[in-house]
Amino acid sequence: xxxxxxxxxxxxxxxxxxxxxxxxxxxxxxxxxxxxxxxxxxxxxxxxxxxxxxxxxxxxxxxxxxxxxxxxxxxxxxxxxxxxxxxxxxxxxxxxxxxxxxxxxxxxxxxxxxxxxxxxxxxxxxxxxxxxxxxxxxxxxxxxxxxxxxxxxxxxxxxxxxxxxxxxxxxxxxxxxxxxxxxxxxxxxxxxxxxxxxxxxxxxxxxxxxxxxxxxxxxxxxxxxxxxxxxxxxxxxxxxxxxxxxxxxxxxxxxxxxxxxxxxxxxxxxxxxxxxxxxxxxxxxxxxxxxxxxxxxxxxxxxxxxxxxxxxxxxxxxxxxxxxxxxxxxxxxxxxxxxxxxxxxxxxxxxxxxxxxxxxxxxxxxxxxxxxxxxxxxxxxxxxxxxxxxxxxxxxxxxxxxxxxxxxxxxxxxxxxxxxxxxxxxxxxxxxxxxxxxxxxxxxxxxxxxxxxxxxxxxxxxx
Numbered sequence: 001x002x003x004x005x006x007x008x009x010x011x012x013x014x015x016x017x018x019x020x021x022x023x024x025x026x027x028x029x030x031x032x033x034x035x036x037x038x039x040x041x042x043x044x045x046x047x048x049x050x051x052x053x054x055x056x057x058x059x060x061x062x063x064x065x066x067x068x069x070x071x072x073x074x075x076x077x078x079x080x081x082x083x084x085x086x087x088x089x090x091x092x093x094x095x096x097x098x099x100x101x102x103x104x105x106x107x108x109x110x111x112x113x114x115x116x117x118x119x120x121x122x123x124x125x126x127x128x129x130x131x132x133x134x135x136x137x138x139x140x141x142x143x144x145x146x147x148x149x150x151x152x153x154x155x156x157x158x159x160x161x162x163x164x165x166x167x168x169x170x171x172x173x174x175x176x177x178x179x180x181x182x183x184x185x186x187x188x189x190x191x192x193x194x195x196x197x198x199x200x201x202x203x204x205x206x207x208x209x210x211x212x213x214x215x216x217x218x219x220x221x222x223x224x225x226x227x228x229x230x231x232x233x234x235x236x237x238x239x240x241x242x243x244x245x246x247x248x249x250x251x252x253x254x255x256x257x258x259x260x261x262x263x264x265x266x267x268x269x270x271x272x273x274x275x276x277x278x279x280x281x282x283x284x285x286x287x288x289x290x291x292x293x294x295x296x297x298x299x300x301x302x303x304x305x306x307x308x309x310x311x312x313x314x315x316x317x318x319x320x321x322x323x324x325x326x327x328x329x330x331x332x333x334x335x336x337x338x339x340x341x342x343x344x345x346x347x348x349x350x351x352x353x354x355x356x357x358x359x360x361x362x363x364x365x366x367x368x369x370x371x372x373x374x375x376x377x378x379x380x381x382x383x384x385x386x387x388x389x390x391x392x393x394x395x396x397x398x399x400x401x402x403x404x405x406x407x408x409x410x411x412x413x414x415x416x417x418x419x420x421x422x423x424x425x426x427x428x429x430x431x432x433x434x435x436x437x438x439x440x441x442x443x444x445x446x447x448x449x450x451x452x453x454x455x456x457x458x459x460x461x462x463x
C-alpha cells in the first residue's frame with residue numbers, strides 16, 4: 001500500500017478492511033472469533049478493541065506463512081478446537097456473511113474435512129486453480145498458476161484463500177505441514193493434501209459473485225473495491241425503495257440507513273450513522289456525517305456533522321451544520337448559514353448569511369440576515385437564548401450570554417449585549433448623523449464628487 005497505515009486498517013465505505021471481514025464473520029455467530037496479527041499489531045489490536053471488543057487476537061511474531069498464522073490462531077483457542085473452523089483473509093472487504101454461511105452449510109452437509117470457498121472468474125491468470133474429481137466433484141488439488149498444465153490453466157474456478165475445516169483434523173494436519181518450499185513457510189493449502197492422503201474428503205463451495213473474494217494489495221485495488229461495495233450498497237437502497245438519481249456520483253457508508261421514498265441527488269456523500277427518513281430529499285452536492293434527516297426534510301448543497309434535522313425542515317443551499325445542531329419540525333436554515341451546538345425550534349428560520357453558535361432559539365422565530373451569535377470571548381464559549389415568536393433585525397450581533405424574551409423584536413444593526421424582556425423592542429445602535437458636503441471637501445474631483453454635484457444641480461433645477 002506504500003503507507004504508514006497497516007493495509008487492513010485502510011478504509012472503504014465507512015469500515016476498515018479488517019472491519020468488513022470481522023462484520024461478515026460475525027454473521028456466522030461464531031463461538032470464538034480470533035484475529036491473527038503481526039505487522040503493526042499495536043495499531044491493529046487497538047482498532048479491533050474499538051470495533052469488536054469481543055474478538056480475540058493471536059500474535060504471529062514471525063510471518064512464517066498462512067499455515068503458521070492459522071496455527072497461532074488455534075493456539076489462542078487451546079490448540080485443537082472441536083466443530084467447524086472458518087478461516088478468512090483480513091483484506092477481503094467484499095466478502096459477505098451470506099457467502100460464509102453458505103460455505104459453512106456446504107461443509108456440514110457434505111461431511112467434508114475441508115471445504116474451499118471458490119469462485120469462477122472471467123480470467124483466472126495468476127490464481128490457484130481448483131482441480132476436481134470428475135466423478136465425485138471433490139477437490140483433489142489446488143494448483144498454482146506457475147505450476148499448472150495447459151489444461152489446468154484453462155480452469156476458471158479458483159481458490160479464494162477462504163476455508164472451512166473440521167477443527168480437530170485441522171489442528172492435527174497443521175502439525176504435519178512441512179517448510180521445504182521456496183519460501184520456507186508453512187502453507188495452509190498443504191493441509192488439503194494431508195487430509196486427502198489420510199482419506200478425508202475435501203470439497204468446495206462456489207461463491208455466487210466472484211468479486212466477493214477480491215483481495216486488496218494496492219490503492220488501485222482499494223479504489224476498485226470501494227466502487228464495487230458502494231454500487232452494492234446503492235443497489236440495496238434502491239431495491240428497498242430509495243431513489244438514487246445518479247449512483248455513479250453518490251457515495252454511502254455501510255452504516256447509512258434510509259426510509260422509504262427518500263431521494264438522493266447527485267454529488268452526495270452519506271457517511272457514518274447518517275439516516276435519511278422517509279420522503280426526505282438530500283442533495284445535490286451534500287455531505288452528511290452521523291446526521292439524522294427527518295421525514296420530508298429537504299437538504300440542499302449542505303455539509304453537516306452530527307446534526308439532527310427535523311421533519312419537513314429545510315436546509316441550504318450552502319449551509320454548514322456542525323456538531324450539536326438540532327433543527328425542529330418545519331424549521332429553516334438558509335443560504336450561507338452556519339450553526340453549531342444550536343437548538344432551533346419548530347417553524348423557526350435563520351434564512352440568510354448568519355452564524356448561530358451555542359444557542360437556543362424557540363418556536364416560530366425569525367432571525368434577520370447577516371446575524372452573528374457572538375459566543376466566544378477568547379477563552380470560553382457562552383450561550384444565547386432567543387425566545388419563541390421573536391423577530392430579530394438584520395445585521396444583529398447577540399453578544400453572549402444574553403437572552404431575548406418571547407415575542408420580542410430587535411432593530412436592524414443592533415448589538416445586543418443586555419437581556420431583552422418579552423414583548424420588547426431592543427434598539428442598540430448609534431443615531432445616524434449626515435455631514436453635508438463631506439465628499440466635495442474630502443474627495444474633490446472624484447467620481448463620487450462629480451455624481452453628487454450632478455445630483456445637486458438636477459435637484460436645484462427642478463426646484
